[in-house]
Amino acid sequence: MAVSALPADAIVQAETYYLPPPPRRGQPAQDWSQVPGAELVYRWAEYRLSRRVSVPTASVPDHPGLYARIDDGRWLAECDACRAAWIVSVLDPRFGCVECKRDWVPLIVPTDIPAAEAEALAQGLSRFWWHPDDPRNPYAPEPPIEPEPPVEPDPEVPQP
Numbered sequence: 001m002a003v004s005a006l007p008a009d010a011i012v013q014a015e016t017y018y019l020p021p022p023p024r025r026g027q028p029a030q031d032w033s034q035v036p037g038a039e040l041v042y043r044w045a046e047y048r049l050s051r052r053v054s055v056p057t058a059s060v061p062d063h064p065g066l067y068a069r070i071d072d073g074r075w076l077a078e079c080d081a082c083r084a085a086w087i088v089s090v091l092d093p094r095f096g097c098v099e100c101k102r103d104w105v106p107l108i109v110p111t112d113i114p115a116a117e118a119e120a121l122a123q124g125l126s127r128f129w130w131h132p133d134d135p136r137n138p139y140a141p142e143p144p145i146e147p148e149p150p151v152e153p154d155p156e157v158p159q160p
């Protein structure tokens with residue numbers, strides 16, 4: 001896959017961030033076009049972080065999933081085991097962590113990805129978007145506070 005010129009206003013994700021190393025002189029360039037989006041970070045970590053981590057073959061049982069969010073123009077998710085954050089693929093919604101080397105966890109992505117990206121891009125230079133159900137969303141609307149009914153004096157109790 002030729003790396004197509006991205007529009008300057010695109011949200012970065014795994015497929016556009018974890019790119020193969022530049023080819024060494026006299027050697028063919030690596031082709032990562034067949035690597036699934038969620039697995040790109042494992043290739044990237046090997047040459048950028050000198051960290052060889054096997055791609056998980058299993059999933060964490062019963063994990064409810066981690067929310068993807070847009071942080072400063074990049075799709076990312078934060079590992080709930082070690083707190084490392086990684087740029088993720090919203091097209092291949094699996095989260096693996098090359099820091100703590102855990103198994104796959106489901107990645108929760110918005111049903112309307114272009115709408116979320118448009119919302120973040122509309123913010124201009126700082127581009128953030130949170131899933132409305134993400135418990136860590138700092139912009140989630142507060143639940144409405146029910147007004148307390150005024151306390152009536154209890155007629156049975158003698159008032160001072």
Ligand SMILES: [Zn+2]
Pocket residue numbers: 079080081082083084097098099100101102
């Ligand atoms: Zn981790």
